[in-house]
Amino acid sequence: MESIERQRVHFIAVGGSAMHNLAIALHDKNLIVTGSDDEIYEPSKSRLQNRGILPQEIGWFPDKLDNTIDAVILGMHARPDNPELQRAKELGLPVYSYPEYIYQQSVDKQRIVIAGSHGKTTITSMILHVLKHFNRKFDYLVGAQIEGFETMVKLSEDAPIIVIEGDEYLSSPIDRRPKFLHYKHHIGLVSGIAWDHINVYPTFEDYVRQFDLFADSTPKGGTLVYDETDDLVAVICRKEREDVFSQEYATHKHKIADGQTYLVTEHGDVPVQVFGEHNMRNLNGARMVLSRIGISDKQFYEAIQTFRGAANRLEIVAKNNSTVIFKDFAHAPSKLEATTKAVKEQFPNRQLVACMELHTFSSLNKEFLKQYKDTFNTAEESIVYYSPKTLAHKKMPELTENDVRTAFNNKNLIVFTENEALQKFLLQKNWQNKNLLLMSSGNYNGLDLKQLSSQILNN
Template sequence: MKKVHFIAIGGAAMHNLAIDLHNNGYLVTGSDDEIYEPSRSLLAQNGLLPAEIGWFPEKISSDLDCVILGMHARVDNPELLKAQALGLNIYSYPEFVYLQSQNKQRVVIAGSHGKTTITSMILHVLQYHHKKFDYLVGARIEGFDTMAKLSDAPVIVIEGDEYLASPIDRRPKFLHYHPHVALISGIAWDHINVFPEFQDYLHQFELLAQDVPKSGSLIYDETDPLVAKIGAVEYPDIQKYAYRAHPAKVKNGKTFLILPNKKELEIAVFGEHNLKNLNGARLVLSQIGIEEDEFYEAIASFKGAAKRLELVAKNEHTIFYRDFAHAPSKVEATTKALKAQFPERHLVACLELHTFSSLNKNFLKEYAHKLDSADTAIVYFSPKTLEHKKLPAISVEEIKAAFGTPHLEVFTDNESLKVYLLTKRWRGSNLLMMSSGTFNGLDFAEISNQILQ
């Protein structure tokens, strides 16, 4: 039995990897100084929730086979210092995943936006056709118990994040995976806290493309100018496949793919960005043994990944969606998609500024006109979040000037936001709530119950 300790076990990928290793017979322990839902409940269900919150060097001993270090920990973490002093094997989770998949065909889905959805589509199709595969994905998908799986499967599909691997490994996660098949969905500056210069951020994707080996495949969105430039480079003995949005039409609030035989196929996801995601997934699957007709058969039942244009509630007059969108390109694509799907309805789009980048005054200008597709545009941020991230205060006027959207509403406490939403007339209107956070605990169930009445 292998003994593994997770430093920062509460992370999204970390807790899922811990659960999977536990299910595979590993002896797993872990620590963290904060564990939120759903990580807390899932760890508890599997007997992996730490008895106490905090860091405990006494958990680190020489009989551990390795320590897996999460990005949430700091370089002076007492458990990390103890592991280093003992000379233990210390891996970031992408390093560990690579070590477990060296003999597999590795597929990596990367990009500033779309990677979770594309990865989820691929996993859905593979599971639909009862294929054997491993995976690592950034959102919950219907039909999957965890967001990570390692086994003896011949292929692994990985959502490749460009954020840093760990506090002691400043390389992007996706540069650890060494893919045989790589997809780049789009590039838009993000993670300003670790890539303060755009060219440095862009260079990480160039390095990923260069890492594809001879006889490997690079799949890329040719409609993204930055990605198209990477795709235009000549890489020795690499197959390149460009894609754009799959042909489709919208009828009565429903999206239908136009298939090569001119037939129409209704799908549950919508928006030009998702039609691109779908076509990218199709090309990846063609590289790992899925025929085109098999793809279309399976994709019709794909309902989307959690928090990606996720339906919260609806009636015949109003639909309420939530989305993980937080970076400017994601905010623009998601808002446009919902307006295009229901052009006759009034769209209320609300964005929470929650990430380090979105709350950075130097980055705010990147949001200029990204909410213009909404009929009513709202921005919410919490001054407490700014304090927690040790960022300078931002004024309402600075938010309005940066976004440039006429009549932008700005809120700094969630109770006022809730009152505003509940006093609007919702017949013939749709609501879109976008954030990588929770609007400071805003109760979506309560809001949906009231606005749908």
């Protein structure tokens, strides 16, 4: 019997969060995986090393590429003039962006794509959790670590469906289309639209247009699920599209009793571990999608009770009887507002100290900063941290503390530019009957949040 020759795949910029997960998924699928990068940090480094696919040397090595390579996958971290990319072109090797390759691997599957400026990771995670609960076969791609899932990507030969978190960011350094257009969804969901990625979409109209294209790409016989409470989403998704089934959702009916959120359903009150208006919408969106692939409401309510959220999405870092410390990925105006409101509504009798790091290109842009106006007024104490070093690293103009206070339109806003000063401020507080919410897509320039949380509770 002839042995089937194993495919060889090479990753340019293998150390990225999404890229290293795809590399692991293909390795686990028995493909021969190689890769290069000019920087690889944890946890990517250890995870690649454990599979035996960590590059032996850091840097770019064009001689790694030859005619035995079946596919080259190009990560966003690489530059258009990358020497390995140039070599791949010289050899005429097929070069794919990350989303293009995912599509190639799932061309024969039913593709479910979750899009939106906010909520897409949580909705995708909820869908995966429920499918796993009922032992359904499925492949997936999600942008965060989820409890019960070893990797953020899974690709197999036999799964009939794939659930994909669809990002609107660029596909690769040489492909400026948004990732989610490559996946060619059969079932698409749009959770919300709020301007982001100003470095790629310099105007609000540019940004919104991408979601219009996503909705328009729903095929005949396909399904478009959308949040009807978001005015922009509703305008885009209510547009007449021939032979497309559209289904709207809103906030799931719920109640809060003694710090516990319950879904109010025809099957009785269902306790859940996630909370906040935004998560009640996320949960309802997930329910709608799952209903299209054979999961009944009763099954959904059974499974969702054990969903504890995706990593860094209102994740509890530490707690005691009088204080809970959360960390959250919130790094844009709509996410900041929704997350602070969620914690305050869940714990109305506790004071909330909320701290947000300005870290992304958009958030550190003086013009975009105006989008934060009146979004940070729910907490009793609102703190903004940013690092002048990050601005310098991104080659961006300086920001003053006054610029930040003016943009947020909050005269009581506390601003820090040094993480030691922020840490000292938090450690000196009396935390009796107070909660702390730490929001960032970064790490406060290396602040150890677990250690800080432990010190706060011990004080």
